[in-house]
Amino acid sequence: MNDLHGILFAYRSDANLGELTRPRNTCSLPFGGRYRLIDFMLSNCVNAGITDVGVIVHQSYQSLLDHLGSGKDWDLSRKHGGLRILPPFSYTELGHGEYRGSMEALAGVRDYLSDIRQDYVLLAWGDVAINLPVDRVFQQHKDSGADITIVCTPTLKGAPQFSEYIEVSEEGRITDLSVHPTSAGKALESLEIYILSKRLLLDMVDYCAAHDVTNLSRGVLQPRLKSLKMVPYVHKGYVGRFQSVSDYFQRSQDLLDPEVRADLFDPARPIRTKDQSNPSTYYGPESVSKCSLVADGCFIEGEVENSILARGVIVEKGAKVSNSVLMQGTVVKTGASLSYVIADKAVTVNDGRVLMGHLTYPLAIAKGSVV
Amino acid sequence: MKKEVVAMLLAGGQGSRLYALTSNVAKPAVPFGGKYRIIDFPLSNCVNSGIDTVGVLTQYRPLELNAYLGNGQPWDLDRSDGGVHILPPYQREGEQGTWYKGTANAIYQNIGFQDLYDPEYVVVLSGDHIYKMDYSEMVSFHKKSGAACTISVLEVTMEEAKRFGILNVEANDKVYEFEEKPAQPKSNLASMGIYVFTWSKLRKYLIDDEADPSSSNDFGKNIIPNMLNAGEVMMAYRFAGYWKDVGTIESLWDANMDLLSRNSGLDMYDESWPIYARTPIKHPHVTGPDAVISHSLVTGGSRVEGTVANSVLFNTVTVEKGADIQYSILMPGATVKEGAKVAYSIVAEGATVEAGAAVGAPPDGSDGWGIAVVAGGVTVGANASVPPKAMIREDVKGGEQA
Numbered sequence: 001m002n003d004l005h006g007i008l009f010a011y012r013s014d015a016n017l018g019e020l021t022r023p024r025n026t027c028s029l030p031f032g033g034r035y036r037l038i039d040f041m042l043s044n045c046v047n048a049g050i051t052d053v054g055v056i057v058h059q060s061y062q063s064l065l066d067h068l069g070s071g072k073d074w075d076l077s078r079k080h081g082g083l084r085i086l087p088p089f090s091y092t093e094l095g096h097g098e099y100r101g102s103m104e105a106l107a108g109v110r111d112y113l114s115d116i117r118q119d120y121v122l123l124a125w126g127d128v129a130i131n132l133p134v135d136r137v138f139q140q141h142k143d144s145g146a147d148i149t150i151v152c153t154p155t156l157k158g159a160p161q162f163s164e165y166i167e168v169s170e171e172g173r174i175t176d177l178s179v180h181p182t183s184a185g186k187a188l189e190s191l192e193i194y195i196l197s198k199r200l201l202l203d204m205v206d207y208c209a210a211h212d213v214t215n216l217s218r219g220v221l222q223p224r225l226k227s228l229k230m231v232p233y234v235h236k237g238y239v240g241r242f243q244s245v246s247d248y249f250q251r252s253q254d255l256l257d258p259e260v261r262a263d264l265f266d267p268a269r270p271i272r273t274k275d276q277s278n279p280s281t282y283y284g285p286e287s288v289s290k291c292s293l294v295a296d297g298c299f300i301e302g303e304v305e306n307s308i309l310a311r312g313v314i315v316e317k318g319a320k321v322s323n324s325v326l327m328q329g330t331v332v333k334t335g336a337s338l339s340y341v342i343a344d345k346a347v348t349v350n351d352g353r354v355l356m357g358h359l360t361y362p363l364a365i366a367k368g369s370v371v
Numbered sequence: 372m373k374k375e376v377v378a379m380l381l382a383g384g385q386g387s388r389l390y391a392l393t394s395n396v397a398k399p400a401v402p403f404g405g406k407y408r409i410i411d412f413p414l415s416n417c418v419n420s421g422i423d424t425v426g427v428l429t430q431y432r433p434l435e436l437n438a439y440l441g442n443g444q445p446w447d448l449d450r451s452d453g454g455v456h457i458l459p460p461y462q463r464e465g466e467q468g469t470w471y472k473g474t475a476n477a478i479y480q481n482i483g484f485q486d487l488y489d490p491e492y493v494v495v496l497s498g499d500h501i502y503k504m505d506y507s508e509m510v511s512f513h514k515k516s517g518a519a520c521t522i523s524v525l526e527v528t529m530e531e532a533k534r535f536g537i538l539n540v541e542a543n544d545k546v547y548e549f550e551e552k553p554a555q556p557k558s559n560l561a562s563m564g565i566y567v568f569t570w571s572k573l574r575k576y577l578i579d580d581e582a583d584p585s586s587s588n589d590f591g592k593n594i595i596p597n598m599l600n601a602g603e604v605m606m607a608y609r610f611a612g613y614w615k616d617v618g619t620i621e622s623l624w625d626a627n628m629d630l631l632s633r634n635s636g637l638d639m640y641d642e643s644w645p646i647y648a649r650t651p652i653k654h655p656h657v658t659g660p661d662a663v664i665s666h667s668l669v670t671g672g673s674r675v676e677g678t679v680a681n682s683v684l685f686n687t688v689t690v691e692k693g694a695d696i697q698y699s700i701l702m703p704g705a706t707v708k709e710g711a712k713v714a715y716s717i718v719a720e721g722a723t724v725e726a727g728a729a730v731g732a733p734p735d736g737s738d739g740w741g742i743a744v745v746a747g748g749v750t751v752g753a754n755a756s757v758p759p760k761a762m763i764r765e766d767v768k769g770g771e772q773a
Contacts, residue, residue: 033655034671072444261654270652275445277647279639280405280668280683281656282631289664289675295655296406296671299640309655 004138005118005198006045007106008126010038011058011099016244019366020344024063026242027055027126030327030345032255032264033295033310036067037242038126039273040264041193045122046074047269048134052081054112055126056105058088058098067274074272086112101214106205113202121201123216124151124193129240129251131264131271132193137233141195146231148200148221150174151193154234156184158241164190164217166232174230179217188232191239192217200228238263249342249362252308252325255293278311286317302332310345319349323359327367341365372452374488376510377570378422379481380413381474382498383430388619391746391764392719397429399498400436401623402702402720404630404639405668405683407648408439409617412503413496414446414455415646420506422494424453426484428477430460430470445649458484473588479577485570493573495566495590501626502563502614503637503644509608510567519572519603520595522546523565523610535561536591538607546605549595560607563614566590572603613637624717624742627683627700631666651703653686661692677707691726699731702747715759719747725769727754735759 010027020029027038038055045053053076057064064085070076071083088099088108099105102123106113113121120141122134132151141149152166160180165187167176177190204220213219221230238260240251254260265271278297283289288303295311302319310328315321319332322339329346332338336349340357344367349355353371357363365371386398393401399410410427417425425448429436436457442448443455458481462468471477478485478495485493492513494506504523513521524538532553538560539548550556576594580586586593599605613636617623629635639646653672658664663678672687677694685703690696693710704721707713711724716731722745724730730751731743741760751757752769767773 258657261657265654271654272652275650277445277645277650278406279646280670280685282640283664283667283669285666287665289658290662291660292658293655294658294669297640304658 002049002135002138003118004048004050004120004122004134004195005116006041006050006053006122006124007113008038008041008045008053008055008124009102009105010055010061010064010126011105012125012127013060013098014127014243017242017248018245019364020245020248020342021060023060023344023367025057025060025127028061028064028067029127029242029248030310031129031240031242031248031252033293033308035271035273036064037129038064038067039271040129040131041124041126042068042074042076043271044130044132044134044269046076046272048138050122050134051076051078052084052117054084054086054109056086056109058105058108061085061087069274073274081117084112099214101219102216103205103208103219104214106201107209110205110209113198113205116198119198120195121198122193122195123201124191127242128191128193129238129242129264130191130235131237131266131269132235133269137193138195140231140233144172144231145229147196147228148230149195149233150230151191152188152232152234153191153239154188154236155239156189157239158189159243160184162243164192166190168232172231174232175225177217177221177225179215179222188234190217191235240264245342245362245364246360249325249340249359252342253306253323255308256291256306276311284317287315302334325362344369347371372488374424374453374490376422376424376492376494376506377485377488377490378413378417378425378494378496378506379478379485380410380417380425380427380496380498381477382410382427382436383433383471383477384497384499385431386499386618389623390620390762391744392620392623392717393432394764395432395747396435397431397433397498398618400439401617402685403501403617403623404627405670405685406650407646409501410436410439410498411446411646411648412501413498414448415644416502416504416506417494417496418446418448418647419644420504422506423448423450424488424490425455426458426481427455427498428458428471428481430477433457433459439649441649446647453488456484473593474590475577475580475586475594476588478573479581479588482574482577485574490570493568493570495568497564499616499618500564500614501617501637502610502612503646504565504610504612504614505644506565506567509565512608513567513569513606516606517604518606519569520598521567521606521608522595523563524560524607525563525610525614526559527561529556529559532556532559532561536564538562540607544607544609546599546607549591549599551591560609562591563610567608572598620717620742620744624700624715628681628698630668630683631681651686656684659692677709694724697733708753716743716745716757718745719749721748722746723750725751725753725755728752728756728767730757731761732759 013025076083086109281298284301297312301317302315305322320337324341330343335352342364382399386393448455656673659676670686676692677690688701689706691709694707697714705718708726755767
């Protein structure tokens with residue numbers, strides 16, 4: 001056991017993801033054929049030796065609960081600590097919807113925070129596809145003597161209006177943080193992943209609760225840039241963020257690049273997920289499968305190209321699937337043709353239907369739809 | 372706590388007719404069907420039948436099997452009461468300790484384990500058969516008939532009957548005679564090696580059998596004939612469905628090929644009777660721009676850039692560009708490099724077939740033909756060749772013929 005505790009924010013349902021986040025929050029968005037987005041940060045925690053992880057949820061979290069269960073697939077089903085799902089329980093602000101900001105979310109689980117057994121806490125969003133060596137971030141945090149370490153990427157990923165950027169002095173200290181600016185400039189993009197001491201976290205939470213401050217970056221980090229030593233950790237590996245349907249489509253297509261797979265699915269730091277005991281995928285006598293990522297339990301008799309197929313997808317004889325993402329249980333019947341389509345779970349595309357989106361505007365089909 | 376039914380799974384055999392495939396692992400741990408190991412079938416059958424207490428009797432090369440079973444979590448057998456228990460032979464006070472002398476002796480040595488749960492019935496299973504079966508129906512049949520022992524049987528042809536243990540029955544399926552591999556079979560009911568015993572009866576026969584120095588302590592040779600001779604009621608329970616003994620290279624290959632057929636009777640996609648397995652953490656498999664895959668099974672973590680037809684690929688298999696796989700089984704971690712050809716072969720765990728090598732060949736009707744096997748971890752060098760029916764246990768140098 002190490003001295004780090006994980007807190008993952010899993011309460012946001014990004015409205016820009018349209019149909020994809022209607023039945024779930026962004027953290028439980030299926031990705032890469034067999035994963036949910038939360039698998040990445042959760043596995044990063046486990047791979048760094050973190051034994052206690054709290055997941056803060058607010059609404060639409062049934063799908064996340066189904067997925068996480070007791071946490072046993074991440075070895076987080078433990079006698080002490082382990083995985084804790086944290087719905088709002090000391091939340092006094094009645095009458096409005098989701099948390100207004102991460103500080104309000106932390107205030108909502110204040111009792112849990114005070115019982116944390118570790119001296120340090122990792123704060124992160126659960127909806128980023130990243131294989132982050134959290135143990136190295138933690139080591140750097142301790143070595144640098146920083147009050148807060150912020151994980152950043154040098155390759156800009158997000159749309160500026162949803163992203164945060166930092167500027168760093170020559171001594172390696174963060175001197176400016178801009179939140180949702182109109183343009184990104186040349187700065188490092190913050191991944192909004194932080195390590196800080198439990199004591200500082202509790203101070204911040206109490207200060208914010210007393211002053212009705214809800215936003216971490218604007219309410220705490222910006223005003224304290226001088227009083228707190230904030231240091232970036234620069235992560236050079238792959239980062240996938242999901243702020244729109246076309247983001248989701250393009251990040252899915254990224255997985256067809258062997259270099260991205262080698263980084264994101266590094267066998268030394270495996271990404272764990274819920275095991276479903278599917279059999280192997282069956283390819284029929286006339287099937288075609290090229291440049292695709294195909295999970296177990298599929299039944300493919302038609303043609304698949306440049307696509308990502310999740311567990312249990314059926315592509316019947318004569319059906320064609322190209323440049324598409326098919327989530328679990330999608331059925332594509334004889335003669336149907338799909339191109340630039342994202343089919344959510346359990347979609348059925350009937351005989352002969354032709355569905356076509358475009359790289360810049362992929363066609364997303366809602367969960368359970370019959371076309 | 373008392374359990375009505377306890378299952379005892381005989382998993383100690385070497386499986387010597389699988390040759391190199393079992394030189395390092397017990398037969399029940401041999402990989403099967405892309406995702407599984409043989410033992411997943413009886414274990415999953417137990418769980419699906421509502422049996423939550425299973426003793427796994429191990430003896431030969433148990434390490435990989437033990438690691439695979441672990442705490443039984445993949446089969447939901449990590450229970451606070453019951454669950455899966457690994458039962459190796461052990462030493463008693465003032466004794467040297469002995470190996471399991473035979474199937475009956477293995478159960479005898481673990482009378483203490485079974486007494487812990489004080490069961491009414493004990494189901495005895497073996498770890499070398501591929502089938503889906505509801506043991507709870509067999510137990511109900513056993514209870515209704517009031518038998519001391521019920522043996523599950525499969526109807527085979529009279530010709531096949533000569534290779535099996537055959538039960539001769541009266542009109543109501545009451546057994547009156549048991550014949551091991553009869554030259555002139557009187558019935559076509561073959562024993563599947565699946566027994567339900569009333570525990571109080573079995574316990575007594577095990578103790579009596581142990582006291583007989585001439586006994587070979589075997590169910591088929593001793594316990595069953597002794598019970599019949601003593602006039603115990605013994606019933607045949609007819610099973611209809613897919614069942615295959617995978618004790619030889621040919622039958623193991625055949626059973627894997629059966630998974631490719633939709634009409635074999637074994638449906639792995641049927642979610643009402645799932646077969647569970649301990650699955651390594653792997654991303655979905657990847658197909659390259661030149662991949663050609665037909666009538667095959669492919670599993671997570673694999674990368675296919677070449678041609679694969681009529682084959683079963685386990686997890687983390689690599690088939691490079693220009694490689695050609697026909698009617699073969701590639702076990703976890705097997706690698707076939709550029710331009711190599713593999714036909715009618717089993718390439719075991721972590722084995723490598725280097726570029727341009729050729730392993731196995733299609734049947735030519737000759738007696739010398741058979742499935743070629745490359746043992747686990749072995750490398751077949753570049754442009755080397757391995758003939759049909761070969762059993763490759765050591766590296767083959769580049770360019771040589773094994």
